[in-house]
Amino acid sequence: MEILPLILHIIVMAVVTYLVRMVPLAIFRKKITNRFIRSFLHYIPYAVLAAMTFPAILQSTASPISAAIGLGVAVVSACFDLGLLPVALLSCAAVFVTEFFL
Amino acid sequence: MNEYWKGFRDGLPIGLGYFSVSMAFGMAAVQSGMPIWAAVAISMSNMTSAGQFAGLTVILAAGSYLENALTQLIINLRYALMSISLSQKLKEGVRPFERLIMAFGNTDEIFALASGQKGAITPAYFYGLMTLPWLCWSGGTLAGASASALLPAAILSAFGIAIYGMFVAIVIPAMKKSLAVIGVVAVAVALSCAFEWLPLINRLSDGFCIIICACLAAVFGAVVRPVED
Numbered sequence A: 001m002e003i004l005p006l007i008l009h010i011i012v013m014a015v016v017t018y019l020v021r022m023v024p025l026a027i028f029r030k031k032i033t034n035r036f037i038r039s040f041l042h043y044i045p046y047a048v049l050a051a052m053t054f055p056a057i058l059q060s061t062a063s064p065i066s067a068a069i070g071l072g073v074a075v076v077s078a079c080f081d082l083g084l085l086p087v088a089l090l091s092c093a094a095v096f097v098t099e100f101f102l
Numbered sequence B: 001m002n003e004y005w006k007g008f009r010d011g012l013p014i015g016l017g018y019f020s021v022s023m024a025f026g027m028a029a030v031q032s033g034m035p036i037w038a039a040v041a042i043s044m045s046n047m048t049s050a051g052q053f054a055g056l057t058v059i060l061a062a063g064s065y066l067e068n069a070l071t072q073l074i075i076n077l078r079y080a081l082m083s084i085s086l087s088q089k090l091k092e093g094v095r096p097f098e099r100l101i102m103a104f105g106n107t108d109e110i111f112a113l114a115s116g117q118k119g120a121i122t123p124a125y126f127y128g129l130m131t132l133p134w135l136c137w138s139g140g141t142l143a144g145a146s147a148s149a150l151l152p153a154a155i156l157s158a159f160g161i162a163i164y165g166m167f168v169a170i171v172i173p174a175m176k177k178s179l180a181v182i183g184v185v186a187v188a189v190a191l192s193c194a195f196e197w198l199p200l201i202n203r204l205s206d207g208f209c210i211i212i213c214a215c216l217a218a219v220f221g222a223v224v225r226p227v228e229d
Helices: A003-027 A035-053 A064-079 A084-101 B002-010 B012-031 B036-046 B049-060 B065-075 B077-089 B096-104 B108-115 B123-147 B153-159 B162-177 B179-197 B206-224
Strands: none
Touching: A003 B036, A003 B049, A003 B065, A003 B077, A003 B096, A035 B049, A035 B065, A035 B077, A035 B162, A035 B179, A035 B206, A064 A084, A064 B162, A084 B012, A084 B153, A084 B162, B002 B012, B002 B123, B012 B036, B012 B049, B012 B108, B012 B123, B012 B153, B012 B162, B036 B049, B036 B123, B049 B065, B049 B162, B065 B077, B065 B206, B077 B096, B077 B108, B096 B123, B108 B123, B162 B179, B179 B206
């Protein structure tokens, strides 16, 4: 991995992420009134997370089978509103146990 | 100073959660060939889970700077909404440079905790709230990146799913409350599968796939079920 492009990538990421947080906080004082834009912004986090999760999650562990079981455990435990950390750890545990038997 | 320490204490549970997820980020980064310093530098300067994992994907795929910038913009667009909302909750007379500092720490969890506070938010409270999560996010990345060479493959494989477990934990409760969110998630997943498996379009890079899938799914939601005023 070359160092200069890597540093530039890190700077690009940091600057864009910061600007997205900073510009509205520094400038916007009034509520956005455009209903379409507000609706779009309302749904975008779920759309992003869903698109990032599936099917990429199937390649996140040593085997698609353990990943699928980890996903199942995450979905079920999330249905019980266990919170971010418990759901993530249960999912890891399910993968660990499954791969032990594979 | 009291306000600072109150925020500092309130930030502890967020910090604990961040430590484990950023360990997963550190491990993933080093496993894929990124040097430790770079993983830690990303966490110190970005402090955002989804954006960092996506950025890692773009860098590893030798994507362009524009692609990485667009990926960050789309994935982190939600922060713009949170910052707008936070700006409505600030105490009167917060100075511009204080807003510049607070903006850096406006993550999903810190924002959620700050919004839940009674009354207006002071910069001192928010600085306190940012402190432990930032330290834990950076420290967890360092710990995960350093430990990855020592840990057995089975542990590394299990931790690989951690970030996705967290994503699921954010999306599922919202799906339980809203049919529209279920529709948006279904569209996003269907498109994302299409970009993975259909010939021709599966050659498009991951960063742009996420942007296209997410934007189309969110537009679908905004058209089918616009939010109430």
